Amino acid sequence: MIESVFMNKIIHPEISDIIVLPNQIEAVKASSRKIIEAVQKNHEVSITYATGNTMIPVYAELAKAVKAKEVDFSNTKAFHLDEYYPYSPQGEFSFVRFLNEKVFIPLNIPESNRNLLDGTAKDGYNEAKRYDALVSRGIDIAILGIGPGEHIGFNERNTPFDSRTHLAQLSDETVYRDQVERGQDTPGKALTQGIGTILEAKSILMIAYGENKGKYLKNALYGEITPYSPASALRLVGDKVCIVIDKRAADILVD
């Protein structure tokens, strides 16, 4: 079913598409629609899936569409954006667990098409290297959120723009959010696709709602392009970037 919703755009000098929806529900529908259309067009599409609260309703929409037989993800290839390290895939806050529960199983993505980041690998550096080689075979769509310190994935402030998948030290801001605000038992390190790795995707879909995300985006989109603002790197490849936001985030952007 095609639903028509009110949609507005923000014109930006580098980012080709910034779509504003009146509320979070509509932003979720618009972003999931984009993913569904990409899979309908190419059944073997490779997708990097971000995790986090932003993505939960988006992936629920994808699951609904699969259940309704609108779209078939079973030949798509799935990749992680990041994973805590060291952390067990059975851990409550593991991103392997998140993706299994919210993406891989509900979207019927077979195990052979799931490319997992191993938070239990003995050597995090080697695991990052192994994973980077897999991702480098080519990602069609990288789905991203934005978080503390304008991070993308777990690329914190001052991560080089040409960074590859690596073991990252999480910033104090991110650790505070995870451990204090969210009560997670997660460590202060994580494996993450690097900024250079992410930017190589053929297309990038960033999804953000609410005022807080609006503030991160405002700096990233209108401040200096600098590793101090990891998300500002998206402006270097802005012609393949689409950002879907709700009005609350947009009001901060245009303020």
Ligand code: PGA
């Ligand atoms: P969130 O995380 O969607 O849970 O807010 C986003 C991020 O940290 O990149």
